[in-house]
Amino acid sequence: MRSLIDILDFSVDELQELIDTANDIIAHPESYSERCRGRKLATLFFEPSTRTRLSFEAAMYELGGNVIGFAEAKSSSAAKGESVADTARVISCYADIIAMRHPKEGAPLVAAMNASIPVINAGDGGHNHPTQTLADLLTIYREKGRLDHLTVGFCGDLKFGRTVHSLINALSRYEGIKVVLISPEELKLPSYVKKDVLAANNIPYVQTTDLESVMPELDILYMTRVQRERFFNEEDYLRLKDSYILTPERLWNAKEDLSILHPLPRVNEISVAIDDDPRACYFKQVLYGKYMRMALILKLLKEAGRI
Amino acid sequence: MNIDSIQNGIVIDHITAGQGMRLYDLLGLEKLDCSVAIIKNVVSGKMGKKDIIKIDSGIHVNFDVIGYVDPGATVNIIRDGKLVEKRTIDMPETLTNVIFCKNPRCITSTEQELKHVVKLTDRKNKVYRCLYCETKAN
Numbered sequence A: 001m002r003s004l005i006d007i008l009d010f011s012v013d014e015l016q017e018l019i020d021t022a023n024d025i026i027a028h029p030e031s032y033s034e035r036c037r038g039r040k041l042a043t044l045f046f047e048p049s050t051r052t053r054l055s056f057e058a059a060m061y062e063l064g065g066n067v068i069g070f071a072e073a074k075s076s077s078a079a080k081g082e083s084v085a086d087t088a089r090v091i092s093c094y095a096d097i098i099a100m101r102h103p104k105e106g107a108p109l110v111a112a113m114n115a116s117i118p119v120i121n122a123g124d125g126g127h128n129h130p131t132q133t134l135a136d137l138l139t140i141y142r143e144k145g146r147l148d149h150l151t152v153g154f155c156g157d158l159k160f161g162r163t164v165h166s167l168i169n170a171l172s173r174y175e176g177i178k179v180v181l182i183s184p185e186e187l188k189l190p191s192y193v194k195k196d197v198l199a200a201n202n203i204p205y206v207q208t209t210d211l212e213s214v215m216p217e218l219d220i221l222y223m224t225r226v227q228r229e230r231f232f233n234e235e236d237y238l239r240l241k242d243s244y245i246l247t248p249e250r251l252w253n254a255k256e257d258l259s260i261l262h263p264l265p266r267v268n269e270i271s272v273a274i275d276d277d278p279r280a281c282y283f284k285q286v287l288y289g290k291y292m293r294m295a296l297i298l299k300l301l302k303e304a305g306r307i
Numbered sequence B: 001m002n003i004d005s006i007q008n009g010i011v012i013d014h015i016t017a018g019q020g021m022r023l024y025d026l027l028g029l030e031k032l033d034c035s036v037a038i039i040k041n042v043v044s045g046k047m048g049k050k051d052i053i054k055i056d057s058g059i060h061v062n063f064d065v066i067g068y069v070d071p072g073a074t075v076n077i078i079r080d081g082k083l084v085e086k087r088t089i090d091m092p093e094t095l096t097n098v099i100f101c102k103n104p105r106c107i108t109s110t111e112q113e114l115k116h117v118v119k120l121t122d123r124k125n126k127v128y129r130c131l132y133c134e135t136k137a138n
């Protein structure tokens, strides 16, 4: 049974197939509105993530399907001590496909190993969040018309930001990618990602603490939040947080066709004054996330022989 | 026991010096009733120094553990005082319930009945990772 647990579960060709489907859905939404008639998506959210859950649910409704599930662990059978494996087996009897969010790393894989229907990882702790990466890829593709030959800047918390690691992983398979890593010393990209992903795929990268100096090179700027709780002391946090806040002034030397992405939610790392700049793509990114989830649900249901 | 001559058993030879004890632990040899000898820092022409483990019993040993700890080691199987088989052990693709994931955020930390599986992800550098959370096993 085919599932999506890690973005690398799909080949470059398969990712392109999803992007093509998503683009076709955007162009002809009416021809998709009945594709999943009578099918059910189970959203099993063992920790709350309203944004991701609603994106999956909206995706399934727009395909003409139905949704069952729960939004937090305490309203699920896990609260009674049921294992992930058993939950997956039971839900397989009720639904056609599962989207699972779980605080523990690897839980969706356990579900996929035990379910008889496809499982989509909707986020497992700090580990993977492949459908966010699908949203990122479609955004880049629609903005730039390609996923290769791009200089991609990642700014903010590169140490704990799973969306950053996942997108770097996904982009590592395309030609001509250059990566620019912009973060405080404390939140640099972990060395295993540099070694196992960037160096292993011969992807040139630079590391800097200074956004301004690298801004003119960037085709994509992927912003993330610098969180207070990542710092040992308040002083360091206060000293650093403002250097990684994007304001209209900081874009003075950026390319005209820069695309600014952010996985959201945003707190203050992108000034609201940028929202009207045509280079701001983060709200489109949310919309594209829904279309990629639709494309993904279609692909997995088709491969499972359920549509 | 006479560590030079085993009648029926296994001799794990050419173990990288210092790995003998680890192999002993991971193979669970402390649970055996038969004689087991670990010989450390044996001078070896080829390797400088090596460790050797001799097990004086025809028991079943999980060869994958040997391939995981020290893929250069050789296994000699002895029956009736004669060497009947000599083999080197390749790194296994996966290893189950030998290495336990210590990542407190891993699903294995809360679901006790799950098998702990490590997977070979980088043959060149001998890297194994937890199947579920991908934490590096060491």
Ligand SMILES: [Zn+2]
Residues within 6 Å of the ligand: A106, B101, B102, B103, B106, B107, B108, B130, B131, B132, B133, B134, B135
């Ligand atoms: Zn683990």
